[in-house]
Amino acid sequence: MDGDKLKFLQLLSKSFPTIAATTSEIINLKAILNLPKGTEHFLTDIHGEYRAFNHVLRNGSGVIKDKIDDIYGDTLEENLKKQLATVIYYPEEKINLIQKQTADMKGWYKITILRLIEVCRIVSSKYTDSKVRKALPKDFAYIIQELIHEKYSDDKKDYVRNIIDTIIELDIAKEFIVSLSGLIQRLTIDVLHIVGDIYDRGPKPHLIVDKLMQHHNVDIQWGNHDMLWMTAAAGHKCAIANVVRISSRYSNTDILEDVYGINMLPLARFAMSTYADDPCTNFLPKESKDSDISLMAKIHKAISIIQFKIEGQTILKNPNFNMNSRLLLDKIDYKRGILTVDGKEYQLTDTNFPTINPKDPYTLTEEENEILEKLKQSFVHSEKLQKHTKFLFSKGSMFLKYNSNLLFHGCIPVDKNKEFTKMELFGKIFSGKAYLEELDRICREGYFNKTDSQMKEACMDMMWYLWCGENSPLFGKDAMKTFERYFTTDKELHKENKNYYYSLYEDKEFINKIFLEFGLDPEKSHIINGHMPVKEKRGESPIKADKKLIVIDGGFSKAYQKETGLAGYTLIYNSYGLKLVSHQPFEDVNTAIANCIDIHSSTRIIKRVLERKKVKDTDIGENIQKQINDLYELLNAYKRGYIKTKEEK
Structure with missing residues (x-):
């Protein structure tokens, strides 16, 4: 008998030390294979x-x-x-x-x-x-x-x-x-x-996570909104600004303050002072639960401007993101209130930018920088947020293959020729399944790496890219037009073009190609997103x-x-x-x-199905069958004398 196989069977014999124990487990496992498969939700x-x-x-x-x-x-x-x-x-x-x-x-x-x-x-x-x-x-x-x-x-x-x-x-x-x-x-x-997408818009994502943490068997495929919160919890300032902006937009800042203990007071004071006479009409929250809707609008505008600045810095630092079209603060004629995009001029609906230096528009003021740093400290030291984020990492992933189904939140990025989009990540080119797998690894390093600050920052930048980048499988669009929606009325300028995946996903041949890329049988598999x-x-x-x-x-x-x-x-x-x-x-x-x-x-x-599916038809059944095969080999080793049973030792 092969030496490695013998070593493995000797280890297995510690759990099943007799012929009787081995045969009993084989009988048990073979019976389980013929039970109906469990219900998935x-x-x-x-x-x-x-x-x-x-x-x-x-x-x-x-x-x-x-x-x-x-x-x-x-x-x-x-x-x-x-x-x-x-x-x-x-x-x-x-x-x-x-x-x-x-x-x-x-x-x-x-x-x-x-x-x-x-x-x-x-x-x-x-x-x-x-x-x-x-x-x-x-x-x-x-x-x-x-x-x-x-x-x-x-x-x-x-x-x-x-x-x-x-x-x-x-x-x-x-x-x-x-x-x-x-x-x-x-x-x-x-x-x-x-x-995907537990977070944002609605009032109680934290209760959803609490409920999931009590569930007996759950998995999570990350959405771009989940990734945004996970990135913020890691301490990335772009993500933090976005989380605060969305919370203020939906008047849900109590999630930040009361649930996660994020100190919003410095931002509120800054907003009231800086935008005191500004009605902030474009920033009125979608659902007002606060008596002072004016304050929420000011907070909303203040953090939005901070977001556009810090995102600009991140984009300039990462030319491989190919996000220069998102650099808009330097495309504004601040005296005329005009935004120029691709040679066309657009009138801004709000021209009050007291914290922007037209000659250096992406630099935060000293006070803005201090506010953002305080927010970062609140996020990274929030015990409950960190607990929830670790749960999302432990139960989550970019995609999941389960019982012939492929689960992912957004899309598999492709070009118009149905070819999987190639993306460079730290000097290597990835596409398709390998791209999602590498993104999964990068996200974990971005959160858990506490020793290499430079690598951690680079990984966190990539996590933020997953929130809004063109080739993000979680986002699935060419750009997130947040600035344009706030400051212009032109619907064409607001348009966010979907990845080609969404124009191809009615095509059976294209879907079969995805199944093959992920090692699934096209004849019996499904994509669920x-x-x-x-x-x-x-x-x-x-x-x-x-x-x-x-x-x-x-x-x-x-x-x-x-x-x-x-x-x-x-x-x-x-x-x-x-x-x-x-x-x-x-x-x-x-x-x-x-x-x-x-x-x-x-x-x-x-x-x-014509014939009711059983455990043997599932991924669990496949693993059980492997265990049965190993036990048969152990049984054979006992019978042929390669391994002594416990009674013989």
Whole structure:
């Protein structure tokens, strides 16, 4: 036997020291291969909309309601099925309401626990007993395990009834239902995929990250807005200025101050002083939650000017970024209030630039520089922001291959000839899959490298490029026209041209080329991405290239819902196939709980398999099969005497 193979098998024998232990594990693993595959749940472009996200997570995009319908069909009234679903989504809140409305709580508890046990039994049936045991809530693990494994035979009816009666008698029924509902939610969805853009626009991205940190199995494909916050957390001043600008634009600076402890006072004082008599009309926040909208507008303008200056410095420092078209402060005739772009003059709608030196427009004033440095210190020393950022790195990546699906947020940059765009990174040329892999590595170095400040700065510059650069797979456009949108009215000047990927992604041949680049089978693979909102109200379809590509950005962000006509898409991939779920806006949690109102959703079957998919058809199954093969080799080594079993030593 080969020496390296023998060494490997000797190591493996420490975990399986006998023939009996080895054969037992082979039997166990081969059985697991024939279980149904777990349900995957895909969400993207959440943009701080915690309430809608939280509800979709709790109801599994309708999967839990479907399970209730499958179990009870016409045997249970529709209003009772809705009530049961609401109990599973919001158990504590719903029980509090029921207690005010129902005189016979003991009776309600008894029937509700029985129904929840039945739902739990069904959703747990596709998993091994070992996996279910690990998911059980600690306080009620033994009780739930007993109940979901009993079939209510005549011999056990009294046993089951007594367990439930005792739960009610001990006044722990509410706590039991809360735990049981949480278990149902957990077992309903095996894997959660977040395909980018947790941050910006909406009011509570931090709660979304907190919720994800509690999830049992989640992965994240970074979006450009996530990357912006990650870069800011690393201490990059361009990213910091952008984060503060967007927060002020949507009147969400309380996220910075109250959640992440960012000191905004120096910027506010500077803004009030510098722009005291400036109405800052172009900078009024999109959604005003502040009594002093004027102050927010001044902060918004102050940080925007700082951003344009510091970005100009970064662009000049990195000529390989090819972003000179973004250098606009030196293209302004400040006396006339005219911007010149490509030889054409545009009248500025705001000509008050008290901090810009026309002869040196990209240099920060001493006060601006001091403000930016203080903001940087706040960002890099924010304990909660750093905790959230490390989580995004630990669970995140530029792309993910999972069960024959390719997940990424924006695009794979290509030219008009369908060739993958070539990009130089630190002296080497990358494209396609290798480009995304190298970007992933650079982002991690930009955040975690604490020893080489020069390399860290270069990597952080590249992270900022991913926010707004022409060849960024997270951005997917030729330029971010922030300055033009603030200071000019010409729509043509505002236009941001999409990467050729977006004009090609209806082309099956092009999509197949991407599959091959990433080592996937074109016949059974799908691309799942977000970033570009699908305007369904205008007839646009989220399903492209003969069902090979699915765009699941349907407008979780309220800012886009007028354009899309929806409040988001989610995708479900279970053992029966792929289902795209489109959601209507979710406004009031309390009303939903009181009246058992769910988000109105509609489902489209993208792919239904003829034969139900099993674990053996998944990436996990492939890894399990490799383990089985290794165990067979170990078993053979035992039988042929290459390795002694524990009993023989």
